[in-house]
Amino acid sequence: MSNLVYREIAMTEEVGGCLLCNNPPCTKACPYGLPVDSIIRSLRFENTKGAANRLSGEADCKNCTTKACMNACLKKKINRPVPIDKIMEETASYEKTNPKEVDLSISFCGIPCENPFFLSSSVVGSNYEMVAKAFEMGWAGVAFKTIGTFVPKEVSPRFDALRKESVPFVGFKNIEQISDHTLVENIAFLKKLKRDYPEKVIIASIMGQTEEEWTYLAKLMTDAGADIIECNFSCPHMAADGLGSDVGQNAELVAAYTRAVRKGTHLPILAKMTPNLGNMEIPAVAAVKAGADGIAAINTIKSIMNINLDTFSSGPDVEGKTSVGGYSGKAVKPIALRFIYSMKNCKELKNIPVSGMGGIETWRDAAEFLALGCENIQVTTSVMQYGYRIIEDMIEGMQLYLSSQGLKSISDIVGKALPNIIPAEELNRVSICYPKFNREKCIGCGRCYISCYDGGHQALRQDEATGKPIMNAGKCVGCHLCLAVCPAEAITPGVRISKLAEATG
Structure with missing residues (x-):
C-alpha cells in the first residue's frame, strides 16, 4: 500500500476492492484467528477505531510468511487478492480506543428506541424471518414494507444499479411496488414480530386508495400491535392512479388521507414525503395540521437510467421496456439532507420529529442526518447491497465517535448543524x-x-x-x-x- 501520509487514501482504495464475502475464507484461513472480514468491513464503513480495536496485538501480519488469508481470498479469481497483509499492517497504526459509555437510545414520536437505526419500508423488511434476523443483529426497529388491501402484480427484473468508474453501486433504481404478501399474511407477520420482539419498534407502512381504506388499514395495523403508522404518500412508481407520489404532491389529498388515518388509530402517525416536488414542506405542513405526529423523508426519486446503446432499452429491462422508477443509494444523500433542512427551517415543522432516509450507508451518514435534526434513521439500499451486518459498524462507529467528542448521548448531536445552514445572501x-x-x-x-x-x-x-x-x-x-x-x-x-x-x- 502506502506510507502513513496517504494512509486514508490507500486504505479506502484497498478495502473498497474487498468483495465482502459471506462466510469469508480469509478469516477462516488467518493463522492468528483475526476477524479479517470484520476489520475490513469496519474500515469500509468508516469505523477505523473499531477496526483497530479488533486487531489483536499478538498478530504479526507484517512478518507472516504463510499469506494464508490472501491465498484464500476469492478476489484473486477476478484479478488479484485484496492486500490483506498491508491493510492489517496499516490498521495497526490506528490508535486503539477505550470508549466511554455512550447512550444511543432515543425517543421518537414518544416511542423509546434502543438506537435510531431502523430498516425502511421496502423489501429489506417484508416478512417475519427477515425482520427477526435484523432485530437479532441490533436494528432497533423496522418500517415494514408498505401494506395495502391488494397484492400488486410485480415485474421481472425490477432492480438496476448505476456505476461510475470503479464504483459499482453509486445509485440504485427499483420499480418494485408495495408488499407482495396478502393483507392477512402481513398482519400475521406484525403480530408475531411484536410478540417475539416486544422491545423493538414496528412502524406499519400503509397505502390506501380511498379515505375508507386508509382508515381501515390504520385500524388493522393498530390491532396488530404496531407502534407507529407510516402513511406512504410517496412511492414513485405505483401502477394505479391516485397512489404514492401522486398523492404526496397534492397537499389536499395528503391532508384528507392523514385525517382518515387518524380516525383509525391513536398511534403516532408519520407522513412519508416524496422528493418529486419543489417544496416538501407544503404537503408536510398539511399532514401535520391534519394529525400527523412526524415526517419520514425522503422516499426515492423518479428516475430513468442506464440507456443500453445497443438496444436503446433502459434498466430494469423488462422485455426491452421499462418505466420511470425510484432512485436511491449514496448519490441521493445530498438531496435528502436538503429536504430535511428545508423542513427543519420551516416554522410550522421545526419541532416535528423527522425520520430521515436517503443514501445512508455508514454511521457517519446517519450522524449527518441527526445533525440536521432527524431523531430516527431508516436504511434500505445499503442493506440490499451489504446486508443487515452493517448495523454492527453503525452502532459501534457512532458510539466511538460520540465518545471521542466527549458526548454521552446520541441526542446531543440532534440539530447541531442547523445553525450553520443559512440563506445564500447571508454568506x-x-x-x-x-x-x-x-x-x-x-x-x-x-x-x-x-x-x-x-x-x-x-x-x-x-x-x-x-x-x-x-x-x-x-x-x-x-x-x-x-x-x-x-x-x-x-x-x-x-x-x-x-x-x-x-x-x-
Whole structure:
C-alpha cells in the first residue's frame, strides 16, 4: 500500500476492492484467528477505531510468511487478492480506543428506541424471518414494507444499479411496488414480530386508495400491535392512479388521507414525503395540521437510467421496456439532507420529529442526518447491497465517535448543524479563502492544474520540473475546485483574506 501520509487514501482504495464475502475464507484461513472480514468491513464503513480495536496485538501480519488469508481470498479469481497483509499492517497504526459509555437510545414520536437505526419500508423488511434476523443483529426497529388491501402484480427484473468508474453501486433504481404478501399474511407477520420482539419498534407502512381504506388499514395495523403508522404518500412508481407520489404532491389529498388515518388509530402517525416536488414542506405542513405526529423523508426519486446503446432499452429491462422508477443509494444523500433542512427551517415543522432516509450507508451518514435534526434513521439500499451486518459498524462507529467528542448521548448531536445552514445572501462574500498546497504530500499529477484551467479561473500552472502547482493569487477566486479533485489530499483550505485588503495590498 502506502506510507502513513496517504494512509486514508490507500486504505479506502484497498478495502473498497474487498468483495465482502459471506462466510469469508480469509478469516477462516488467518493463522492468528483475526476477524479479517470484520476489520475490513469496519474500515469500509468508516469505523477505523473499531477496526483497530479488533486487531489483536499478538498478530504479526507484517512478518507472516504463510499469506494464508490472501491465498484464500476469492478476489484473486477476478484479478488479484485484496492486500490483506498491508491493510492489517496499516490498521495497526490506528490508535486503539477505550470508549466511554455512550447512550444511543432515543425517543421518537414518544416511542423509546434502543438506537435510531431502523430498516425502511421496502423489501429489506417484508416478512417475519427477515425482520427477526435484523432485530437479532441490533436494528432497533423496522418500517415494514408498505401494506395495502391488494397484492400488486410485480415485474421481472425490477432492480438496476448505476456505476461510475470503479464504483459499482453509486445509485440504485427499483420499480418494485408495495408488499407482495396478502393483507392477512402481513398482519400475521406484525403480530408475531411484536410478540417475539416486544422491545423493538414496528412502524406499519400503509397505502390506501380511498379515505375508507386508509382508515381501515390504520385500524388493522393498530390491532396488530404496531407502534407507529407510516402513511406512504410517496412511492414513485405505483401502477394505479391516485397512489404514492401522486398523492404526496397534492397537499389536499395528503391532508384528507392523514385525517382518515387518524380516525383509525391513536398511534403516532408519520407522513412519508416524496422528493418529486419543489417544496416538501407544503404537503408536510398539511399532514401535520391534519394529525400527523412526524415526517419520514425522503422516499426515492423518479428516475430513468442506464440507456443500453445497443438496444436503446433502459434498466430494469423488462422485455426491452421499462418505466420511470425510484432512485436511491449514496448519490441521493445530498438531496435528502436538503429536504430535511428545508423542513427543519420551516416554522410550522421545526419541532416535528423527522425520520430521515436517503443514501445512508455508514454511521457517519446517519450522524449527518441527526445533525440536521432527524431523531430516527431508516436504511434500505445499503442493506440490499451489504446486508443487515452493517448495523454492527453503525452502532459501534457512532458510539466511538460520540465518545471521542466527549458526548454521552446520541441526542446531543440532534440539530447541531442547523445553525450553520443559512440563506445564500447571508454568506460572507467580502473575503477569499485561498487553497493551501502541501508540497511534500503533492505527487505532481497536475489534476488541480487541469481542472483549474479547463473548469475554473486559470489560477494555477504546473512547475515543469516537479509537476507541482504554482498559484497566481491575482486570478484565484477561492472556489476550491482544486481541493475537490486532488487525489492525494494535498490541498486544504488556507488563509481567508478580505477582498478589500487584497485589492489594496
